[in-house]
Amino acid sequence: MQEKSKGSRVLIDGSRLMIEALARAGADAFIGYPITPANLLYQYGSQRMELMLAAPDEITTLQWMSGLAATGKLPVTATSFPGFALMLESMNMAYMMELPMVIILVQRLGPATGTATCGAQGDLLLLKGMISGGHPIPVLATADFMDCWQLSAKAAEIAVSLRTPVVLLTSKEEVMTHKSFNLDLLQEINKVERKEFQLDCEYKSYKPTDFVPDFLPVTQKRYQVRLNASTHDQTGILQHSNEESMANTRRLEEKVLHRMKAHYYYTFDEQKEASKLVIAYGITSSAAIDAVEMLRGQGEKVSLLIPKTLIPCPDFYRELILNYPRVVIAEENINHQFASLLFGQNFPENLAFCGSLGKMISPGEIMEEVNK
């Protein structure tokens, strides 16, 4: 397919698009600690965001972000697994306190330090279980430069409207590779407005409206604000496990499950009468697009699903998989993380996999698996 317009064609990387989109959507602070391959995001974040702070470590990063979010800011950070691991407890805190923020997770080859300059898709199951209690945290995965723009803005919108940390999942190859890109294709991004509690009645920090409590910053002086990382009631006071506090904890899960239904993002390129389905997310989706195009060129009937909302996982993905006699899921790991997210370890018999370690999956490898 020829690029539609040859207007403002630039040589650009995904990091630049992500940070600009987040800034336009209302993110106003970037808190960072350097880590490869997220350093371009750090660089752009420091140049573009109204406030940039260099934290001394990733635990501090998340704590500072939480404090800023409590005052009404919308902070962003970018990291990779080693930094993300340090952030985990504090992300749980932000989740429990219901503080909006965006964490860009740039996947690289693990375990541990692994290879900092080698891409991977190995962190999905970590994200699935990262909140103690197994509660879902919204995760969006970018598949191309348009997603770097649009999904970044959506991540900011979700963070604010659901009062939650949001993980924007990407990988080294997506944020560090430069490509020719037409800026005219980008849609305008509107700033997400934070609606503060305005009523002249009692304010409770965790009393929900449509699953989400109204926000007030700790800097205002009309109402007392209580933020709490421990189990708490609607007022924000620590409780052991009484009915109100358990309802509040249960609400955290329900909030994400219910309100994220408006944010189920995916691309489904359906081919009529197709008996095969290829699924790929993130960096591998580009190989899947090429593979499907070539397969169709060979006369194969193949559909393509590119999931972008990964957590919570839309039922649609499972339903679609069960409707095809043969489904190939391609992702850059060797343990079928996306399939595990959908089915646990009891994979349907129609599933086949195309994985890799330490290198990108090529269109040819996907085609080979589809043709088996």
Add this chain to the structure above:
Amino acid sequence: MNIPFLKTDALPFCKGCGHDLIAKNTTRALEKLGFKPLDVIIVTDIGCHGIIDKCLNTHTVHGLHGRSAALGAGITFGVEEPGKKVIVFIGDGGSTIGLQHIMEAARLNLNMTVVVHNNFLYGMTGGQTSGLTPHGFNTTTSFEGNPYAGYDICALSHTAGASHVTRVMGIGDISDKLAVAFGTRGFSLVEVMEICPSYGMKLNPKRKLSEIVESAGKEIGEWFNQREPFNIRQGKKIADLLEKTRPVEKGFKSYLKKNTSVILSGSAGEGVQLAASLLCKAAMRSGLSITQKGSYPVTVGVGFSTAEINLSPEEIHFHGIAVPDMVVITSGDGLAHNKQRIAKMKDGFLFIDQSLEVPSTGAQVIQHNFRGIGARNASIFSIFFLAMKTGIISTESILKTIEEEGMTEKLPVAKIKEALVQ
């Protein structure tokens, strides 16, 4: 109606606990300074001190064990209104695990106060030794006395740059001391010495607080640094990151019919990534889509430097390159990094500096003296040579790109032109 800072005088601490004294003196100090409850944000964390927040009429933020100083710092960064006060309550255990957070807040001299409730052990979890437990003090994990000296949190904070640090005994009226700390411009820390009544007193019978503090060598006193409080200083900001990307206008033609992958590889500092960028922009100027990926060791100043490039008349999705169509090698580092891929080539072109041994390959080999123009410009020269020999783009499109990028004076254009016709 004046709303009190505390909802009740019956605080939820064990009988005889110094935390009760700290909470009541905190409210007294804040009243002395004229603060109203909702001017104040009290950040607590996990530890006995943290259960105070339900009794407070201030804003309360109850965070993770040992992280309250960092959380309070985050709030402080976001406080734009004058007349607000951020106070962090933390225990000696929290100060141990969160020492870095306290040091960072002191180093930056953030406008906040940390009140360390030092009762010499972890009270909430069973009386274990903390990093601030004095030498010789008995805990449930050191019945024969802590064999190590505790951190001097005051000395550390003072050295880190806090405007004001004070250590006080948790006895009597300490509100004036707290008021000095709360009124300080910049970071202040108050270490209040106490003995946990549930573990400390029982495990250390007959020992008095003053004797414990004295034998630990912990001076009661105040320490100052004459420093300005933290001021957010931000460098020059870019209002729109996209405006910093220069549009590449099409003005040339390319006769490339299919996706072609090119690898440029040489040594760090020899302009490989710049050459790749110029090649890519020249290709865009010729109507092609491109992808460009850099690869180099973590020590970016030495070793190989490789650029992987795709050029295509169509939109490019997958940008990985397993076996390239064309490879340009300008140094030994570049050759070593790409030997395996070159060996896999069954056709295409290998352009290689004439000083290097030609590796085994199925590609058509073209040797040339790229380094003759000087090592720093070998890679730049090589893209002209590549364009001239393969015709994937024109050399004019590269020259135009150099001109548009404002690099005509920086690059030896005349020398390159001369070398091309030799």
